[in-house]
Amino acid sequence: MELLPQSREALDEYVTPSLDDVEALLRVIEGWAVRTVPECVALSVTLLDEDLTFTLVDSEAASRAPVPTVTEVEASSEVHALDELGWADMARERAFAGIASTVSLPVVEHGRAVLTIDLYASTAHAFHDRIDGLVEALGAWQAGAVTNADLGFETLRRAEEAPERLREQRLVDVAVGLVAAHVGVTTDEALILVRNAAERAGVAETQVAVVAQALFA
Template sequence: MELLPQSREALDEYVTPSIDDVEDLLRVIEGWALRAVPECVALSVTLLDDDLTFTLVDSSAGGGRPPGGSEPGAGTRSPSEQERRHALDEAEWADMARERAFEGIASTVSLPVVEEGRAVLNIDLYASTAHAFHDRIDGLVAALGAWQAGAVTNADLGFETLRRAQAAPERLREQRLVDVAVGLVAARAGLTTDDALDLLREAAEVAGIGETQAASVAQRLLA
């Protein structure tokens, strides 16, 4: 599988004290996934504390492309009355979702990884056949250290994690802007960084602007 260009960009900028090498983690998960599910055509790992997603895609298998090369959401139609009646039927829902799924993706599984009682990672696997994960989830859970009770199948046939991975570099740029502003506020006001972040968020709420915009204003005023 190939690393999404935006994931490469994000990885080049991402520094974390908890995970030494995110790309190594992705490659280890890729190896486990492909051994257990050869039909796997894409995978995403989301670092929940940072809300960052990194994605690997087998482009030769069609993973990551909308049907017919269209953009996500293009050519959608309003659901019929019959579709609405069967919206709660899992099999019907899965069939309808596959019709709108990205080319090359026919089934998915989402596996949370829990440490000390809280989810720290989410692993999403995407396969090219509808039953690729049948009878394989137990093995994946054991290999990946995931939480079996939290496993969910076919919840992301639209490959939403791809969109989040594409947005990761911008999220990192915004976070860096906030971090710099927090450091300036903390130094100027003699606060801890936690208190400075709270102050920045309060200022953003009062002003009716976003946290990133408030950080940009703070940098102009304090730099």
């Protein structure tokens, strides 16, 4: 499997030092998953505290799936032929139309879930009688395992958003530091100020962060 380009971008440029081992974790999970479920064609790991998703996909499996034609896009009642976002969504859906089963496995540490592992397979019964083995190998919480909850490969979308999410977080972090220094409060208190300002104004925290940087930088 290969890292999604956005996952590579996030790992290479934006991930904090505390997350340096994410790619190694992905590769370890890949090894266990492929050995246990040879039909596995993709996997995602979501770090719950950071709300970040990283994805590996079998590019050969994806390339074998048919790409939508212009005629098919025009025929869709939901996607206009000139709607680039709609085209991209439809292409993505068709590219992974071969996903026939999924399993989501939470990993719990000290009584709380810290990450979620999502596995995707090309056959309908790929995970039948294999979940126990996956749970044991991956250190997941068996009672929290959920099958076929993400046949639409929603974690792929979240992984594609990871670089932008990290850029936004960096913007907010810088603004919080500036506010803390200017007002004379802790960074935790400054973050609350930024969040409260965003809530009162009905805007995103990143918009408040831009204003804060303009005022205090």
